[in-house]
Amino acid sequence: MADEHGPNSCVTCPRRQLTEWRNLELEHLELVNRHKHDRMLKPGEILFNQGDESEGIYCIKEGLVGERRLDAEGHSILVRLSHPGTTVGYQELLSKRPFRNSAEVLQDSHVCFINKSIVQQLIENSPSVGQRFLRRSLKDAQDLEDSFIEVQTIGVKARLLHVLMIFYERYGHLDPEVGHVFDIPVARRDLAALVGAAPETISRTTRQLEEDGLVQFRGVRQAIIPNLDLVFEEIGTDI
Secondary structure: OOOOOOOOOOOOOOOHHHOOOOOOOHHHHHHHHHHOEEEEEOOOOEEEOOOOOOOEEEEEEEEEEEEEEEOOOOOEEEEEEEOOOOEEOHHHHHHOOOOOOEEEEEEEEEEEEEEHHHHHHHHHHOHHHHHHHHHHHHHHHHHHHHHHHHHHHOOHHHHHHHHHHHHHHHHEEEEOOOEEEEEOOOOHHHHHHHHOOOHHHHHHHHHHHHHOOOOEEEOOOEEEEOOHHHHHHHHHHHO
């Protein structure tokens, strides 16, 4: 039995306030805690594959998980990143449909799996959980619509800067010597998929960003923004 108030407990989990479980009563939290399965996963490990039947949901406590989808030609395309505090797989569980995407661990991750029988029990006994999942689903649909409009109306340069700024907010720090340093947690082809552009277009755009003095790239997995104000100005002029 899991330690109901230990460091890996749902009761004391600092990420819970970001999830649909944040206002669960203590007895329901303890139910989740008794039945959840903690997993420490390495990059490349798979949570589920596209087409699998849903057996439950996954809460990301630490790390990074990417959802991929195979296109008609069999290419794997990164469609979503899930950060700590994200619940993965809830839509398929609620809709009782197979997974639309595969979920791959991109960084060392701590993931908690909750079986569908426990989730269904929680929804029945705590209607607010179901309501939060519904609101989350609506927000995800709105975000998808916004992303589609952005691809149609905003240039690649601005879209790439938007994504890089998101990475900076999550993985960056200020180095007084060089500027705002951050890691890029995905490969270049996956970065292209997130931006909605071809990899060769991303290569040209990254060179342009360097020439313009907006971003400096250290290899393919680290970057520096010397001046955030210049980046904000550039994003504003491209929208």
